[in-house]
Amino acid sequence: MKEIVVCGEALVDIVTTSPAPSPGRLAPMQPALGGGPFNVAVTLGRLGSSVSFLSRVSTDHLGDEILRALSASGVGLSMCQRGDEPTTLAVATIGDDGAASYSFYTDGTADRLVADPGPLPGTVGAVCFGTLSMVLEPGVSVYESVMRRAHAEGTLVMIDPNIRPAVIADPDAYRRRFAGWMQHTDIVKVSDEDAAWLAQGSAGTGVRDWLDAGVSAVVMSAGADGLRVTTERLEVSVPAPHVQVVDTIGAGDTVGGALLHWLSAHSALNPSSVADLDAPGWQTALGFAAAAAAVTVSRPGADPPWAGEQVTD
Template sequence: MREIVICGEALVDVVAARAPVSAGRLAALQPALGGGPFNVAVTLGRLGSAVSLCTAVSTDTYGDAIVAALQASGVGTGHLQRRDEPTSLALATIGTDGAAHYSFYVEGTADRLVRDPGAFPQTVSAVCFGTLSLVLEPGASVYESLLRRCHDEGRLVVIDPNIRPAVIADHDAYRRRFASWMDAVDIVKLSDEDADWLSAGPSGTGPSDWLAAGVTAVITTAGPAGITVTTAAAAVTSPAPKVQVSDTIGAGDSVVGGVLRHLENLGALSPRAVAELSAEQWLATAEYAGQVAAITVSRPGADPPWAGELRSDYVDNQQHPYPDVRSTRLSPE
């Protein structure tokens, strides 16, 4: 069986309620398990993939809860490293539009002290990296080395930077570092805000630069505007399903999980197979990922769907239920 490994942090989101706060009183706080890579792994586990999370997890109470939650969602824990340092915390405040805004407490925490996991089994076909783990040292250098090694071994490499400017000390240096990874990455997934941030400044780069460096597909999310997949030959856009948004926590992570699950269903968990996908197959992938994310945002917190919650036309990949899907062919440069 093919396996997907997700690399990066698992942490605790402390979510501030949106209820009005009276003078001198704070809004109620609700802890929830999270972290971009954790959410991606949980999404894939619930959708039925053979998936594991590679990270360092604290031996504290929150760390134990993280391990239990992974196992409950069908995520393998064989690549976890347990450490005595505390679990990272992310304070999430929810705006009136349901969008989440974060501040982080990550000094001296377990996940940023991850060690090189060594060689992955031959059954590991795809490896995905993302969020804080790509920024915070010394773990960021460990993951960078692992990313390049997985590329050299012929595994599918996916990256979702999930930019958090508050934890990036030198913005321009990170932009240069991100660009340097692109010759070892097959798929980049990011939000439109991430794309704008990465393209800014003297070292900014964008999708055309990444495709020229060797990336096969750039997948961009834009909230209600949907998901766009851009390759060297074509760009396709699938509008987001219309749902009542509770909050956007875990939305982008659900997209990553949905993309990887659909690629697995297509038998495309390899660099060569991904490079050979047609525009129509990318469109179907975007539609499937959009449905996964739509369910996640319809309920509080990062609570991705189980496979049985998806519409059968997405699961079977036989129909395109949104008639206004747009597909734009591009001429190769």
């Protein structure tokens, strides 16, 4: 089985789910491990993929817990770097519809200072990028170099921008940079909200632009409306399973991880196989990813499913 390398940040979410009890008092807050790339890696490890996490993690107590959680979910740590800078924090507020809004504390944190690991091992079949790590310097330039090298070597590249407007100081510059990544990317996984935000620019930031630039497949998540993939040859949609939604934290990350797992399990973890996947194949792949995400949204926080836990392939 080829290895999947997930690149990007791990952080601590401080989650509040209820209003303040009275003026001058804060609502109860619950810390939870998270970050888009962290959640993708955990999803892959729990489903049984061979996966490693490429990041810089703090040597503080929170960083120790991040590594412990990754290891417990079956994620390899050989590519993790350590630094004495603090762990990134995110404050998440859950709305009545289960959706989360975020604010971030990222200045001088460990994950921003990741060093270039050099060429990846020949055992690597795919690399995945996304969220804050593809916004904040100097880390984004490091990950961009990893992306370009991997794609040039024929390794499958997936990106999930997981747009967080609060940390994007120059939206137009980000959109231009994102458009430049498309020639080095095989799969773009976006939410419908991500796609709408990106389309506000004029730098080739729409689905057709991405496909024209060389992307093989654009997978779009639309919450309760399910998942859709668009390629040069086809468009396939699957509905979202009906579940009681507790919150949506980690749902999109679960989709990305589950999709990569399905491709690996079906010997399709390479650019040519993704480009050639037919409609029935995509139907099955998206159905698997949607079922995995349904487990995640049915319980609080980013808690992806383990192999066999209400997920079939």
